[in-house]
Amino acid sequence: MARALGVSALALLVCGYGVGEASCACANTSSAAALDLLLGEYDRAAPPAPLVRVRLALDVRHAAVDDAHAAMRLLADFHMSWQDSRITWNASEWGCEWALTSVERLWRPDVALVNAAAARAPVEPLRARVTSAGAVSWVDRLDVAIPISMDLGDWPRDIQTGVFKFASREHTADEIDITIDLDDVQYATVFESGAWEIVTLGGAALASQATEAGARRVATWSLALRRRAPALAAGVHVAAAAALLLLLAAAIMPPDVRVPVAAAAAFTLAIWLEGAVWQVGGGSCPRAVHLLGALCGVSGAGAAAAALVARVARLAAPPPARLRPLLLAASRLAVLSPPPEVSLGSEGECGTWVAAARLLDAALLAVLALALLVILCLYL
Numbered sequence: 001m002a003r004a005l006g007v008s009a010l011a012l013l014v015c016g017y018g019v020g021e022a023s024c025a026c027a028n029t030s031s032a033a034a035l036d037l038l039l040g041e042y043d044r045a046a047p048p049a050p051l052v053r054v055r056l057a058l059d060v061r062h063a064a065v066d067d068a069h070a071a072m073r074l075l076a077d078f079h080m081s082w083q084d085s086r087i088t089w090n091a092s093e094w095g096c097e098w099a100l101t102s103v104e105r106l107w108r109p110d111v112a113l114v115n116a117a118a119a120r121a122p123v124e125p126l127r128a129r130v131t132s133a134g135a136v137s138w139v140d141r142l143d144v145a146i147p148i149s150m151d152l153g154d155w156p157r158d159i160q161t162g163v164f165k166f167a168s169r170e171h172t173a174d175e176i177d178i179t180i181d182l183d184d185v186q187y188a189t190v191f192e193s194g195a196w197e198i199v200t201l202g203g204a205a206l207a208s209q210a211t212e213a214g215a216r217r218v219a220t221w222s223l224a225l226r227r228r229a230p231a232l233a234a235g236v237h238v239a240a241a242a243a244l245l246l247l248l249a250a251a252i253m254p255p256d257v258r259v260p261v262a263a264a265a266a267f268t269l270a271i272w273l274e275g276a277v278w279q280v281g282g283g284s285c286p287r288a289v290h291l292l293g294a295l296c297g298v299s300g301a302g303a304a305a306a307a308l309v310a311r312v313a314r315l316a317a318p319p320p321a322r323l324r325p326l327l328l329a330a331s332r333l334a335v336l337s338p339p340p341e342v343s344l345g346s347e348g349e350c351g352t353w354v355a356a357a358r359l360l361d362a363a364l365l366a367v368l369a370l371a372l373l374v375i376l377c378l379y380l
């Protein structure tokens, strides 16, 4: 009597959390041996019934978009449960309700992702849970990537959608019927730390697909992800606002000052665009776009250089004492190649500035030509 009480107390301790129901695991060596015996006579190649109903649930753990490959990667727990009446036992005889066993020992439905391949080699499968009533449930650890058509209209706050389709690989709807278990989906395990956040996981739907062998049931989940790039979004606004301000400022300035300000706006945007192209396309952005972006930057720099030269040439004030020797040397150099039009005073301080401007012009043009050469060598 005391021993029986002790056993029940132990059983209560082991099965303590299943209040009201006997949800006790087969941890007992004798029940494990009994399960081994049961599975020893089991034919894992044969399905448990002519028509097996499989319930599916998807529990997303992580999802992200690979910009460079236009693919959506999903790490998820794919829950499958079905009934196998060959694995049943008398719970009161065995003293336990359920057991964990290697899924390799059981028949399992060949339901898998059909619109893509696994991203990585499959890991050691988790064990299946079987109950005394013959209910089998198993979780497949998915690591898959599907191709998506990228829609970058709202970049950098764009939303990308991927559709994951699951179906039996070889069996028709008459042999394996699938249903989606909407109650069983848990969102709590999604950890958001990457560059993408899940907007919706849903649109879980069932459809029939005709194949050569017959109609096949297909379960689909659609997953929408939004890019999380607050710095990029802020960058877009800052760049656009800066360019707008510069253009407004240029509009109210006299024509000769308008050129450099407008050039500065163009240059700012060209630099920003070139940076953005790297962000969007990863390494896969067409080289032609990089080439055009770089040429755009050089054009802006050229306009700014011309404006600077014009500004220096128009200086009327005498040069500061410290700059004078330098400017004199510059004007002597510039005189070696006399300007075709000597409209501005050829003598005195103004002439010095003009000569300096000519020299500056030549130097800047040389730098720009060098930049062009480098760009052409890089991209052609």
Ligand SMILES: *[C@@H]1O[C@H](CO)[C@@H](O)[C@H](O)[C@H]1NC(C)=O
Binding pocket: 090, 091, 092, 093
């Ligand atoms: C299970 O075993 C107990 C005790 O051996 C027995 O009383 C009961 O009828 C059995 N249940 C079934 C469904 O066979």
Ligand SMILES: *[C@@H]1O[C@H](CO)[C@@H](O)[C@H](O)[C@H]1NC(C)=O
Binding pocket: 007, 010, 011, 028, 029, 030, 031, 034, 093, 094, 095
């Ligand atoms: C172990 O299983 C046997 C039957 O297989 C049962 O008689 C025994 O009480 C179980 N022991 C425990 C501790 O549950």
